Amino acid sequence: MSVLLDISHIDMEFPTPRGNFTALRDVDLKIQQGEFVSLIGHSGCGKSTVLNVVAGLYQATRGGVILNGREVTEPGPERAVVFQNHSLLPWLTAYENVELAVRQVFGKSKSKAEMRAWIEHNLALVHMSHAMHKRPGEISGGMKQRVGIARALAMQPQVLLMDEPFGALDALTRAHMQDSLMEIQAELRNTIIMITHDVDEAVLLSDRIVMMTNGPAATIGEILSVELERPRDRLALADNPQYNQYRAQVLKFLHERHSKPDVPVKKKAAPASAHATPAWTSGHTAKAVGDAA
Numbered sequence: 001m002s003v004l005l006d007i008s009h010i011d012m013e014f015p016t017p018r019g020n021f022t023a024l025r026d027v028d029l030k031i032q033q034g035e036f037v038s039l040i041g042h043s044g045c046g047k048s049t050v051l052n053v054v055a056g057l058y059q060a061t062r063g064g065v066i067l068n069g070r071e072v073t074e075p076g077p078e079r080a081v082v083f084q085n086h087s088l089l090p091w092l093t094a095y096e097n098v099e100l101a102v103r104q105v106f107g108k109s110k111s112k113a114e115m116r117a118w119i120e121h122n123l124a125l126v127h128m129s130h131a132m133h134k135r136p137g138e139i140s141g142g143m144k145q146r147v148g149i150a151r152a153l154a155m156q157p158q159v160l161l162m163d164e165p166f167g168a169l170d171a172l173t174r175a176h177m178q179d180s181l182m183e184i185q186a187e188l189r190n191t192i193i194m195i196t197h198d199v200d201e202a203v204l205l206s207d208r209i210v211m212m213t214n215g216p217a218a219t220i221g222e223i224l225s226v227e228l229e230r231p232r233d234r235l236a237l238a239d240n241p242q243y244n245q246y247r248a249q250v251l252k253f254l255h256e257r258h259s260k261p262d263v264p265v266k267k268k269a270a271p272a273s274a275h276a277t278p279a280w281t282s283g284h285t286a287k288a289v290g291d292a293a
């Protein structure tokens with residue numbers, strides 16, 4: 001396997017009224033084609049910042065990102081993003097929401113019939129064929145998130161970036177979505193970077209778990225390779241000693257070596273320099289974070 005994505009020695013500083021705040025220091029990570037990588041760490045450590053730099057929404061202060069030999073300087077459809085909260089257009093059906101993205105990417109290269117087949121194929125992948133003509137207001141939260149994932153997949157991105165994609169879902173729906181994502185990844189061999197706070201989710205889904213230290217100047221503390229056979233079955237894994245050992249390793253990192261006292265939570269504002277969220281991102285970036293600044 002070859003390196004698809006090279007996150008090379010990234011520093012990220014944000015200007016604040018009290019001077020520059022260093023969110024990331026020397027984050028360095030090489031990701032292979034077809035790998036599933038999770039980022040885990042305490043709230044406010046800088047996971048979303050890493051993802052936003054890869055998405056091209058932020059420019060790193062130092063270092064950079066190379067995708068397939070080309071430097072990332074702005075957002076692009078080869079890096080589709082799925083955020084925690086879907087951002088479907090409420091007046092369009094599920095089909096039309098996916099169609100919008102497909103037209104942007106394939107409007108010139110696919111015929112109308114090819115586009116229709118492609119949209120239907122991607123909605124089928126996330127088990128949404130039965131509800132593709134419904135509007136977001138008529139479907140559940142999990143279904144909306146499925147449509148967001150279908151929309152991202154339909155762009156055939158080289159990398160799928162997921163920022164807590166299942167964080168807003170109830171436990172059962174979340175488990176279904178995790179299973180669907182594993183099935184899709186087994187079929188398409190997508191390269192995925194996913195932020196999660198959920199240790200079980202990280203171990204279940206990942207090839208590698210990247211554990212981040214607390215900020216300011218957060219960096220990669222440890223990387224755990226998860227060598228559990230695929231396909232993975234959540235019920236069978238519950239009694240698997242290796243699974244439980246991986247789980248314990250991540251918990252130890254988070255709660256012993258890099259524990260964090262509770263901090264007040266405040267809303268994060270997008271910096272003036274950040275690019276506007278483009279149509280190929282799903283959901284929104286503004287969410288509560290522990291502010292270490």
Ligand SMILES: Nc1ncnc2c1ncn2[C@@H]1O[C@H](COP(=O)(O)OP(=O)(O)OP(=O)(O)O)[C@@H](O)[C@H]1O
Binds near residue numbers: 015021287
């Ligand atoms: N636009 C910004 N301007 C100033 N500071 C920012 C900005 N975006 C993030 N930060 C700060 O950078 C640090 C990392 O934030 P980030 O959102 O990347 O953390 P996170 O690990 O994704 O958090 P969470 O798990 O809560 O989503 C935090 O201290 C945050 O307050």
